[in-house]
Structure formats: structure tokens, C-alpha cells
Amino acid sequence: MSNRAVLAVDLQNEYWPSGKFPLHGIEAAAANAVRVMEHARAKGDLVVNIRHENPGGPIFVPGSAGAEINDAVRPAGGEPVITKNFPNSFRDTGLGNLLREKGIEEVVVVGAMSHMCVDATVRAANDLGYKTTTIHDACATRDLDFNGVTTPAKQVHAALMSALAFAYGAVISTDAFLTR
Secondary structure, three states, X not given: OOOEEEEEEOOEHXXXXXXXXXXXXXXXXXXXXXXXXXXXXXXXXXXXXXXXXXXXXXXXXXXXXXXXXXXXXXXXXXXXXXXXXXXXXXXXXXXXXXXXXXXXXEEEEEEEOHHHHHHHXXXXXXXXXXXXXXXXXXXXXXXEEEOOEEEOHHHHHHHHHHXXXXXXXXXXOHHHHHHO
């Protein structure tokens, strides 16, 4: 096994068009995430599937169909699945211990939402000393509203990816990742 892990963050049914919280471009992002995950599996990289649960909340309700990982990105047999309750995939989960046990030094992040759990996970991984790479076209987000202003998903995504690229590791396309 290599010292690299792909973290597939929150690619759950709730974010698909039939879910309660659909994201702009989720199906295209998931298709790219599949390419990244398949490449990682072929190279012997660890693939960690991360899913969010929100006990008592309106979305990601434990045991609901919306909280399940989407069939398009279903974990392969034996791959770890980490369940989290916070945006940061490391907070109060076994992710950090798993990565240490496996000797992981680099993490590659794909998933949802760019502005929330992807952002929190990439920043935490970097702060914990991991070399980080975010695959920008394997992540998705949604329009955001603040103080009467709606920011389109495309701009939200671009702002977040540029911030991550500024100080939190590489931010590259799926094709660039597959050829490096």
C-alpha cells in the first residue's frame, strides 16, 4: 500500500437531485470522484469513504436513505467508512488514527460540499501535517445566501478552491491527478 489516501467526503444521496439538499453539478463531480477512486484503488492507495450524519436534524438523518453513500460512489469491499457529525472529517472520528496506522502522508480530497466539509477537511488535514491535494472538479457545492445576496455555486466553488490553493495544498483537476 502507498502512503496516500483518497478521502471521499459526503457523497451521499441527500446531495443528489432526488435528495433534500441537492448540489449544483453533483453528478459530474461524482463521476470524477469515481475516476479518482478507481485510480487510487489500482495504485494501492487507501480509499476512505466519509459520510455525514445529523442526529435530530432535517437532513442526513441516521438510518435514512439520504444519509447513505450514493450508489455511483459506493465503497469497494473492505474500504473503511467513517461516520462524522461535524464538517471536519477528523473531528471526533477515527480518521486520524486510521491514517496514522496506515502510514499515510498525503491525502487527496473529493466530495461535498466544497464550501463546508471539503474545506474543513482539507484545512484540518493540512494543519495535521498531511500533504493535501483537492480535486476541484470532483467536488460540488450550492448557491449560498448571505445578507440578501445570493452567490452562485460556481462562484462559491471558485472562491473556496482558490483559497485552498493559496495556502492549503494543490488544487488540480481529475485529469491532472490521473496523469501525475
